[in-house]
Amino acid sequence: MSSPTNDISSSIKSQALSLGFDACGFAAATVVDEEAVLHYDRWLELGHNGCMQWAAGHQDLRHDPTLLLEGAQTVISLAMNYYPIRFQDPEALRVAYYAYGRDYHEVLREKLTELAHFIEEITGCTTRPCVDSAPIRERYWAQRAGIGFIGRNNCLILPGKGSFYFLGEILTTAQLTPDEPCTLTCGDCNKCVENCPSGALATEGAADCTRCLSCLLIENHDQELPEWVGQVVGNRVVGCDECQLCCPHNVHATATSVEDFSPTDAVMTLTRERINGMTAGEFKRTFAHSAIARVRSKGLRRNADLTKPEED
Numbered sequence: 152m153s154s155p156t157n158d159i160s161s162s163i164k165s166q167a168l169s170l171g172f173d174a175c176g177f178a179a180a181t182v183v184d185e186e187a188v189l190h191y192d193r194w195l196e197l198g199h200n201g202c203m204q205w206a207a208g209h210q211d212l213r214h215d216p217t218l219l220l221e222g223a224q225t226v227i228s229l230a231m232n233y234y235p236i237r238f239q240d241p242e243a244l245r246v247a248y249y250a251y252g253r254d255y256h257e258v259l260r261e262k263l264t265e266l267a268h269f270i271e272e273i274t275g276c277t278t279r280p281c282v283d284s285a286p287i288r289e290r291y292w293a294q295r296a297g298i299g300f301i302g303r304n305n306c307l308i309l310p311g312k313g314s315f316y317f318l319g320e321i322l323t324t325a326q327l328t329p330d331e332p333c334t335l336t337c338g339d340c341n342k343c344v345e346n347c348p349s350g351a352l353a354t355e356g357a358a359d360c361t362r363c364l365s366c367l368l369i370e371n372h373d374q375e376l377p378e379w380v381g382q383v384v385g386n387r388v389v390g391c392d393e394c395q396l397c398c399p400h401n402v403h404a405t406a407t408s409v410e411d412f413s414p415t416d417a418v419m420t421l422t423r424e425r426i427n428g429m430t431a432g433e434f435k436r437t438f439a440h441s442a443i444a445r446v447r448s449k450g451l452r453r454n455a456d457l458t459k460p461e462e463d
């Protein structure tokens with residue numbers, strides 16, 4: 152006979168799936184383990200957070216989710232597929248898949264909020280949904296909650312599904328039985344390290360954001376980029392998917408069923424001419440509900456200038 156706790160856990164997981172999430176797992180909300188703290192500290196000491204200065208702040212909260220929600224007992228980790236339904240026109244400048252459609256923060260926040268209300272109703276406990284809105288070690292918690300493992304490309308890899316998944320969390324004061332952590336690893340594979348166009352994965356353990364094209368093109372929006380970027384950027388203007396595209400775990404990636412993640416017309420046809428002809432106001436309107444807004448108008452122009460004409 153199933154216990155009431157198991158019934159609640161199953162209800163939450165099936166509600167998550169019916170809302171469009173592809174995986175849902177539970178981990179006990181505790182202080183992050185020492186190895187993970189040291190790993191993060193080393194990344195900061197090396198300066199590999201680059202222009203992402205925010206990554207160095209709120210270390211107390213980052214390493215203890217109970218400080219993000221008083222009385223938190225469980226971290227619920229959730230993943231949602233964003234592998235594209237269709238791809239950009241071949242002549243378009245490249246946008247990473249995650250930024251193809253509607254801003255994932257908006258989409259996930261709606262779904263997480265709905266699930267959080269459901270949890271509150273059936274448990275009487277409080278919740279806090281998070282989607283890049285709180286300093287939380289999301290891949291760490293996803294691994295602890297059993298939904299995947301952290302690959303050498305620093306992405307969470309869901310066994311049998313791949314890594315083109317957005318992550319979100321719900322902290323709750325409900326005590327839910329933790330799932331078994333995922334213990335898989337990359338083994339001897341080194342493909343992402345070998346295929347990274349800028350050597351950003353050369354240091355074992357975490358990406359060097361001072362070299363990662365994704366960080367440089369998106370986060371470093373208001374500064375000149377080092378000259379070497381132009382040699383390796385190809386026709387990318389927003390992000391880089393190379394270390395995921397070459398990963399064997401993505402060979403069988405299937406298209407998302409979330410229509411919001413379909414590429415917008417602006418992304419489908421994003422050419423250098425289109426970018427250069429776009430006013431700041433037009434940029435704002437076009438990308439108001441897109442993760443591309445983070446690159447900003449000036450940053451997108453700078454990135455477009457770095458790309459080389461096809462015939463070069």
Ligand code: SF4
Pocket residue numbers: 304346347348349350351352358362363364365366390391392393394395
């Ligand atoms: S996103 Fe691109 S540049 Fe960054 S680590 Fe992956 S392959 Fe390298």
Ligand code: SF4
Pocket residue numbers: 302303304305337340341342343344394397398399400
């Ligand atoms: S390419 Fe290989 S090493 Fe890199 S994340 Fe995928 S499995 Fe791991």
